[in-house]
Amino acid sequence: MAMEDAQESLVPLLQKTLLSSIDPAVGFQTLFDFVDSVFFFAKDRKGRILFANHQLVRHYGFERSEDMIGKTDFDFLPRSLAQKYRWDDERVVRNKEPLVRQVELFLDDKGVPDWFFTTKFPLMSNDGKAIGVMGVIQKFDRSHPKFFEDKKLSSIISYLDEHYLDSIHPSELAAISGMSSRKLQRVFKSKLGTTPRDMLMKLRVLKACDHLRLTDRSLSSIAMDCGFYDQSAFSRQFKKHIGLTPRQYRAGY
16 A cells, blocks of 8 residues: 555656656647647637647638637637637636536538537646646537447437427426436536537527528528527527627628
8 A cells, every 4th residue: 555655646746757857849739730620729818829730720711820829719700709718718717727528619711510529728837827728629429439428418419409499398308318307407517518408509500500501591580490489589599609690690601
């Protein structure tokens, strides 16, 4: 037991020794250029991008990482969406605590949305101050066993996807999952950083994006066909998740 304790106490010292000896030019962040389906970024306290891997650079339509350095989310994202990401960054820096695997919708440079997990950690200085934020954005793949070892949760996601037009009561989802409504809410929040209702809204918005890009149908018609009870609710939820009104999104993409 004493040997195990000594080994455990030695680990942090070995890590600190290694980190303090590394040449800053080595650039661990370049490893993320070779990891498929993962976007990496690091920002300073002002939200300026310091590092971005090739996948993230291309996702936003740039050719080189240098084209993104020094810019903020406000330079290439809808303002309200950029503001949402900024608030998340500030919370991570302020609390010095990570945000882990938040499910969000991201747009590429063509306006096509898709599901992603976002994880953010504070960047800490040697004197214990939070000096920025770093994070990874991973494709949200419901078939990936790493994400959905919990079969009950996976079944709920599939049910929401198939019934996004319906008015779904929490008790209905609880019955399907075999959990109480309260426990289901907790599981959703801990695994996905969201709630079943918010996930349902994201699904409806995702469907609406296709209609807005690919058809010239009226907003009221799209709203009804995507499960919103009126155009006002549609516009409100769409802007919350995409950062643009439906009209702005259609005009831009």
